Amino acid sequence: MEKQPRLLSSRLFQKHRQFEVVLNRSFLAWREIEKSRKRSSDISSVSETAHSHAVQVCEIVAVRKTEEDDIKTRSQKKAKQQSHLYPHAFTVSYVRRTRQHQWRCSDVTFHCANQALCEQWIQVINEQLSLLTNRPKSLLVYINPYGGKRHGKRIYEQKVAPLFRCAGISADVIVTERANHARDHLKTEANLDKYDGVVCVGGDGMFSEILHGLVTRTQTDHGMDQNQPDAELVQCSLRIGIIPAGSTDCICFATVGTNDPVTSALHIIVGDSQPMDVCSVHHNNTFLRYSVSLLGYGFYGDMLTDSERKRWLGPARYDLSGVKTFLSHNYYEGTVSFLPAEDNMGNPRDKLQCRSGCHICQHKPPSKDKQWETSEEKEKSDKDGSSGWSVIRGKFIAINAASMSCACPRSPKGLSPSAHLADGTTDLILVRKCSRLDFFRHLLRHTNKEDQFTHLFVEVHRVRVQAIFSQVLGTSFLA
Numbered sequence: 107m108e109k110q111p112r113l114l115s116s117r118l119f120q121k122h123r124q125f126e127v128v129l130n131r132s133f134l135a136w137r138e139i140e141k142s143r144k145r146s147s148d149i150s151s152v153s154e155t156a157h158s159h160a161v162q163v164c165e166i167v168a169v170r171k172t173e174e175d176d177i178k179t180r181s182q183k184k185a186k187q188q189s190h191l192y193p194h195a196f197t198v199s200y201v202r203r204t205r206q207h208q209w210r211c212s213d214v215t216f217h218c219a220n221q222a223l224c225e226q227w228i229q230v231i232n233e234q235l236s237l238l239t240n241r242p243k244s245l246l247v248y249i250n251p252y253g254g255k256r257h258g259k260r261i262y263e264q265k266v267a268p269l270f271r272c273a274g275i276s277a278d279v280i281v282t283e284r285a286n287h288a289r290d291h292l293k294t295e296a297n298l299d300k301y302d303g304v305v306c307v308g309g310d311g312m313f314s315e316i317l318h319g320l321v322t323r324t325q326t327d328h329g330m331d332q333n334q335p336d337a338e339l340v341q342c343s344l345r346i347g348i349i350p351a352g353s354t355d356c357i358c359f360a361t362v363g364t365n366d367p368v369t370s371a372l373h374i375i376v377g378d379s380q381p382m383d384v385c386s387v388h389h390n391n392t393f394l395r396y397s398v399s400l401l402g403y404g405f406y407g408d409m410l411t412d413s414e415r416k417r418w419l420g421p422a423r424y425d426l427s428g429v430k431t432f433l434s435h436n437y438y439e440g441t442v443s444f445l446p447a448e449d450n451m452g453n454p455r456d457k458l459q460c461r462s463g464c465h466i467c468q469h470k471p472p473s474k475d476k477q478w479e480t481s482e483e484k485e486k487s488d489k490d491g492s493s494g495w496s497v498i499r500g501k502f503i504a505i506n507a508a509s510m511s512c513a514c515p516r517s518p519k520g521l522s523p524s525a526h527l528a529d530g531t532t533d534l535i536l537v538r539k540c541s542r543l544d545f546f547r548h549l550l551r552h553t554n555k556e557d558q559f560t561h562l563f564v565e566v567h568r569v570r571v572q573a574i575f576s577q578v579l580g581t582s583f584l585a
């Protein structure tokens with residue numbers, strides 16, 4: 107812990123023990139006094155031992171005066187005596203990291219010798235929290251009551267809303283009444299100036315609705331024509347938070363590392379953010395849709411189309427449609443053209459996992475103009491004989507473009523484990539025609555730790571955003 111000037115330091119009580127409590131700009135730390143007397147080190151150099159604790163200020167959810175009733179119900183005999191002696195107390199709620207990327211909200215209550223001291227602590231902590239400008243204060247929440255196991259409303263009301271209230275976040279909640287309700291509301295009606303972010307309670311389909319609503323609204327407000335494949339999209343000023351309540355929740359899992367509503371709510375509260383590539387899909391100069399995760403042609407497109415017809419089955423529809431599509435063993439003949447990514451963008455087999463603060467994603471991708479310039483240069487160089495475009499012809503069972511790992515609980519490493527979230531590239535995975543058994547072996551690799559790309563009939567390329575799929579006929583695709 108860095109040594110910083112103390113903003114406040116007092117001896118306070120917690121349960122029946124006395125603690126030295128210190129606040130600086132980065133940390134709130136407390137250490138039991140008797141146990142620590144033998145050690146001479148400064149409290150601000152301690153992170154956490156049996157009798158000392160430290161919480162980063164940016165992970166404090168809230169601080170509030172502890173009501174007497176609260177003290178009475180919670181305390182035991184000794185603590186009651188002490189709360190009688192020191193009736194003025196404040197409670198700090200903070201993020202506690204547990205296993206496997208999961209976060210929980212914990213409380214610690216400190217008793218003060220007098221009311222003025224108690225109020226001073228609350229005020230100074232609140233002042234520090236108010237300096238954290240990336241935290242949302244007002245959110246627009248869309249709940250899909252039919253996503254996943256249909257628990258979206260309950261998840262929000264029981265697990266998320268109390269945390270938002272505790273953090274002083276106001277939320278306008280819309281429970282959707284039909285498919286595309288959230289998308290249409292965002293596109294036209296929602297008064298977005300009122301909010302610091304939009305929260306999606308649902309699965310990947312619901313996230314896609316909100317993404318389409320928000321990105322389309324942003325382009326319309328800036329006079330951008332979405333049908334122009336070479337137009338550079340205007341970045342959305344509002345962030346999207348995801349409370350997982352769907353069937354697979356791959357976007358939440360790939361960004362946060364777990365599908366847990368409380369963890370996601372806490373990430374939203376502390377103002378965490380992760381930029382994400384948005385890929386637009388066009389056909390003959392007509393905009394089709396946006397994708398942030400998997401753009402699947404062939405096997406995955408067919409499977410998803412079939413599973414949509416079986417939505418009434420809930421999450422089990424994916425298994426049923428998966429088996430059906432696998433048994434049909436369709437393949438598609440065609441040509442795929444793409445521009446390989448530059449060497450400094452890593453490659454899909456380098457085993458690097460994209461995490462928050464990833465150095466490749468921090469390296470801003472070149473603007474589209476620049477990319478088109480280069481591609482034109484390369485097309486010119488085509489005529490000289492050295493082409494920048496790669497062209498692959500063949501018969502394919504699946505053509506997938508993964509703009510992120512697409513990890514989910516069923517496939518913990520995802521379809522392309524090293525794909526990046528925000529580097530301006532996508533990983534193109536081509537699965538050529540092969541036997542059913544070979545294709546099954548390939549699918550199994552999504553669920554285990556073996557390298558996904560060692561089979562001879564599978565190839566993977568990191569490509570720039572304007573990969574072109576052409577002349578592949580007879581299937582639908584999923585985005």
Ligand SMILES: Nc1ncnc2c1ncn2[C@@H]1O[C@H](COP(=O)(O)OP(=O)(O)OP(=O)(O)O)[C@@H](O)[C@H]1O
Pocket residue numbers: 249250251252253254255281282283284285286287307308309310311312313315351352353354355356
């Ligand atoms: N009120 C509603 N009634 C019916 N469908 C809705 C409603 N609100 C949203 N939807 C649609 O439900 C679809 C599925 O929603 P969602 O993604 O939340 O759950 P899921 O499909 O079970 O999860 P996943 O996409 O993670 O597999 C979305 O495409 C969305 O457009």
